[in-house]
Amino acid sequence: MLIIGITGTLGAGKGTVVEYLRNKRRFAYFSVRDFLREEVHQRGLEANRDTLTSVANDLRAQHSPSYIVDELYRRAAQSGSNAIIESIRAVGEVEALRKKGGFMLWAVDADAKTRYERIRLRGSETDHIDYDTFLDNEKRELDNTDPNKQNLKACMAMADATLRNDGNIEELHKKIDEILSRFMPQEEEEHRRPSWDEYFMDLCHSVALRATCNRGRSGCVIVKDKQILVTGYVGSPSHLPHCDEVGHLFRKTLHEDGSVSTHCVRTVHAEQNAICQAARRGVALEGSTLYCTMTPCRTCAMLIINCGIRKVVADYKYHAGAESEEMFEKAGVELQYIHNEVLQYNNQKQEKSE
Ligand SMILES: [Zn+2]
Numbered sequence: 001m002l003i004i005g006i007t008g009t010l011g012a013g014k015g016t017v018v019e020y021l022r023n024k025r026r027f028a029y030f031s032v033r034d035f036l037r038e039e040v041h042q043r044g045l046e047a048n049r050d051t052l053t054s055v056a057n058d059l060r061a062q063h064s065p066s067y068i069v070d071e072l073y074r075r076a077a078q079s080g081s082n083a084i085i086e087s088i089r090a091v092g093e094v095e096a097l098r099k100k101g102g103f104m105l106w107a108v109d110a111d112a113k114t115r116y117e118r119i120r121l122r123g124s125e126t127d128h129i130d131y132d133t134f135l136d137n138e139k140r141e142l143d144n145t146d147p148n149k150q151n152l153k154a155c156m157a158m159a160d161a162t163l164r165n166d167g168n169i170e171e172l173h174k175k176i177d178e179i180l181s182r183f184m185p186q187e188e189e190e191h192r193r194p195s196w197d198e199y200f201m202d203l204c205h206s207v208a209l210r211a212t213c214n215r216g217r218s219g220c221v222i223v224k225d226k227q228i229l230v231t232g233y234v235g236s237p238s239h240l241p242h243c244d245e246v247g248h249l250f251r252k253t254l255h256e257d258g259s260v261s262t263h264c265v266r267t268v269h270a271e272q273n274a275i276c277q278a279a280r281r282g283v284a285l286e287g288s289t290l291y292c293t294m295t296p297c298r299t300c301a302m303l304i305i306n307c308g309i310r311k312v313v314a315d316y317k318y319h320a321g322a323e324s325e326e327m328f329e330k331a332g333v334e335l336q337y338i339h340n341e342v343l344q345y346n347n348q349k350q351e352k353s354e
């Protein structure tokens with residue numbers, strides 16, 4: 001078993017490395033941010049930059065400076081599989097993890113100009129800064145003499161392996177494979193047959209590649225008795241233009257508590273398209289199991305219930321999935337998550353701000 005801690009500069013591509021290790025090399029994933037979100041939620045607070053920071057400081061003061069990564073290491077070890085911890089930011093954390101064994105630290109880095117371009121393209125509000133401000137901010141974050149405070153530069157200097165990510169994604173994947181082949185015992189490289197859940201979820205991800213709305217490229221596979229009945233991915237109704245061609249079609253939703261969220265309404269959801277495929281082909285869905293990317297939305301959940309689907313397996317939690325979870329429970333539809341975390345998708349921030 002190998003536990004890899006990830007550190008690195010902003011925009012270097014830590015997320016891309018993590019994605020490859022999770023999806024292609026089957027590493028379990030543990031994130032400091034998700035851990036903090038969970039803790040903030042348990043304390044009945046709203047998760048934002050301030051509450052996340054104050055809860056992190058509180059936990060470290062109450063227990064130990066490395067408390068959060070210690071907890072994640074414990075969970076990773078319990079998972080029994082190779083695992084990633086993202087992201088490591090303090091020297092004290094690296095030292096604590098090193099003592100536990102089976103641990104290695106990877107640093108991800110790239111040329112500053114390249115990283116600046118990447119975060120600019122990513123386009124979240126906090127990233128709209130000019131190049132000089134980006135460099136100034138970074139200078140402040142990179143260095144810190146307190147071993148328990150964020151010091152990316154020192155962490156990166158302690159790394160067992162450094163991935164330079166200045167080229168394309170294929171080159172990065174190749175470098176990851178090279179490092180793994182050096183550090184992973186040979187027997188773990190041998191072919192492992194996927195479980196049924198892994199098999200159908202992998203198909204779900206392949207189907208999702210055909211999706212045409214980047215607000216969430218989701219896929220869906222409906223199966224019965226371990227056989228595939230139908231598939232679907234998110235996209236416009238047949239013969240209508242796609243989001244990828246003409247842009248999204250946003251509508252605002254006013255919620256009970258007065259908050260407003262923005263959704264793209266151009267598309268038929270992956271679950272709905274799978275159900276439509278069943279309707280066109282005359283396939284009964286009674287007693288079937290539905291695999292999907294994240295907790296189905298309210299409308300999809302209602303359709304799923306009324307199609308007689310008995311079980312839903314979602315890869316991740318949807319941040320606003322509570323209502324669907326409640327409906328499934330009342331209707332007796334079993335809901336299972338592969339990863340018990342909320343999926344962060346492109347432009348999610350936009351929703352809250354509007
Ligand atoms: Zn769209």
Ligand SMILES: [Zn+2]
Nearest residue numbers: 269296297300
């Ligand atoms: Zn839906």
